[in-house]
Amino acid sequence: xxxxxxxxxxxxxxxxxxxxxxxxxxxxxxxxxxxxxxxxxxxxxxxxxxxxxxxxxxxxxxxxxxxxxxxxxxxxxxxxxxxxxxxxxxxxxxxxxxxxxxxxxxxxx
Amino acid sequence: xxxxxxxxxxxxxxxxxxxxxxxxxxxxxxxxxxxxxxxxxxxxxxxxxxxxxxxxxxxxxxxxxxxxxxxxxxxxxxxxxxxxxxxxxxxxxxxxxxxxxxxxxxxxxxxxxxxx
Numbered sequence: 211x212x213x214x215x216x217x218x219x220x221x222x223x224x225x226x227x228x229x230x231x232x233x234x235x236x237x238x239x240x241x242x243x244x245x246x247x248x249x250x251x252x253x254x255x256x257x258x259x260x261x262x263x264x265x266x267x268x269x270x271x272x273x274x275x276x277x278x279x280x281x282x283x284x285x286x287x288x289x290x291x292x293x294x295x296x297x298x299x300x301x302x303x304x305x306x307x308x309x310x311x312x313x314x315x316x317x318x319x
Numbered sequence: 320x321x322x323x324x325x326x327x328x329x330x331x332x333x334x335x336x337x338x339x340x341x342x343x344x345x346x347x348x349x350x351x352x353x354x355x356x357x358x359x360x361x362x363x364x365x366x367x368x369x370x371x372x373x374x375x376x377x378x379x380x381x382x383x384x385x386x387x388x389x390x391x392x393x394x395x396x397x398x399x400x401x402x403x404x405x406x407x408x409x410x411x412x413x414x415x416x417x418x419x420x421x422x423x424x425x426x427x428x429x430x431x432x433x434x435x
Contacts, residue, residue, distance in 0.1 A: 242422060252428075253412075253426050253427060256423055256424075259423070300422050302422075305351060305368075306353070306368060307353070309362045309363045310362065311361070311362045
């Protein structure tokens with residue numbers, strides 16, 4: 211069975227500092243990974259997906275199959291980045307998303 | 320972008336009553352819709368997968384007679400919590416997937432259910 215692990219429940223950084231959210235996965239198939247973000251009182255929304263290899267709001271994430279990781283990084287955190295972040299793995303045969311436990315990021319001024 | 324509307328956003332009901340939650344894809348046809356449950360400060364737990372015109376597939380441990388799912392059209396899925404009890408109080412979230420759109424799921428804003 212697939213599993214997504216986000217080891218940090220809470221992450222606090224100062225504005226302008228780098229931030230990295232860890233995500234590790236286990237899956238027997240070819241992984242398709244996503245980062246979703248949930249801002250306060252808003253719905254869950256897609257931040258980025260590994261297939262697109264793009265940078266969204268300054269965030270990037272690289273899939274490392276050797277380390278089975280998909281860490282999310284931003285070099286200079288902003289206060290508006292304060293939110294809950296979920297790493298998710300798509301199970302391809304039935305298109306279900308398996309979510310990690312989530313990491314709450316607080317960016318302090 | 321694709322918009323998923325979920326209604327109601329908040330419902331309070333008495334123990335023993337049934338509550339229906341609607342999930343609509345507003346500007347696209349959803350191949351598949353998913354229903355999740357989220358406890359406070361916890362992750363989303365998938366309850367069931369709903370495909371239009373067929374029976375929902377429930378995850379292990381989810382009572383299908385308790386949580387009735389109907390996917391009547393490509394834009395509407397409903398979740399009915401039957402004979403609700405206080406332990407059913409939770410945040411219920413739906414999502415919709417469009418076939419071919421890079422396997423992205425679009426999420427509704429969620430429904431907070433409080434059973435008294």
